[in-house]
Amino acid sequence: MALSRRLPPALPFSDQVAIFSRLAEGNPAPETELLFVNPFTLVVAVALSAQATDVGVNRATRGLFAVADTPAKMLELGVEGVTEHIRTIGLFRQKARNVIALSRILVEEYDGQVPDSRAALTSLPGVGRKTANVVLSCAFGHPAQAVDTHIFRVGNRTRIAPGRDVDEVERAIEDNVPARFQAHAHHWLILHGRYICQARKPRCGICPIRDLCPYEEKTA
Structure with a gap:
């Protein structure tokens, strides 16, 4: 636009x-009207919200975050497990792959913690500048x-x-x-x-x- x-x-x-x-x-x-419980679930929620409504994302992530609220737990679910929770969201297959990929990077490179750097956040699969800015604002209090x-x-x-x-x-x-x-x-x-x-x-x-x-x- x-x-x-x-x-x-x-x-x-x-x-x-x-x-x-x-x-x-x-x-x-x-x-934010997206539901989240920690910085990791916020990253996932915002990444899932692309071309989807907050209401639709919240409906899908309520069950997902109940069983996987850390990168390690998300990895245990795997792509298929994540897919089952988010299949009502547009582009759910690619988004499920991104969620698993970014979870793996957070576990392997950031000790399971979400970085508070825009550059680090935008290096994660499925995380663009807008997503990074939401996380920086809502999770870390940056303007x-x-x-x-x-x-x-x-x-x-x-x-x-x-x-x-x-x-x-x-x-x-x-x-x-x-x-x-x-x-x-x-x-x-x-x-x-x-x-x-x-x-x-x-x-x-x-x-x-x-x-x-x-x-x-x-x-x-």
């Missing part, structure tokens, strides 16, 4: 402060910005973080969102995009930042 037009400037600092203050007031401690389609849309519509692709939006969040909001910024933006600033018909009537948003095609 990319923009061909010239990018407009990001909202001024004062508007950014006002927007995130309101989002924080409505949800002071936002969290990493995991940009998905919701955040891409909200960032451009509101001009909080305009960008032609997810990498530009990620950098725009880092550059423009006030530092005190960085830790939760991607959670607020994804939830706003998922439930209010929706793709086809944004729910502008209940939007807490409507008066600060420059989006011209507001709905009633």
Whole structure:
């Protein structure tokens, strides 16, 4: 998903402060909607969520994490065992292979622990930059910005973080969102995009930042 037009400037600092203050007031401690019990299960859950909904992933991983919440236990299940738990998720066969492959690397190279390095995380099978950023943020408390389609849309519509692709939006969040909001910024933006600033018909009537948003095609 990319923009061909010239990018407009990001909202001024004062508007950014006002927007995130309101989002924080409505949800002071936002969290990922994926279920996990430790950094390893978070890595697996986010890797499984590609081209799948959080609800669908949670439904599949509830049973999986009950029997395999460490890399070693996951290896004991094997590809077929993992497949049985996640076959309701899209691309489940490849994802099962990735889960076993990344579990093996964590056991053999990281003593079964999930590293808190983006470079190390993205070297794992099935783990891209977005997955790594979710893990860094949710498991280790780093202000990493995991940009998905919701955040891409909200960032451009509101001009909080305009960008032609997810990498530009990620950098725009880092550059423009006030530092005190960085830790939760991607959670607020994804939830706003998922439930209010929706793709086809944004729910502008209940939007807490409507008066600060420059989006011209507001709905009633």
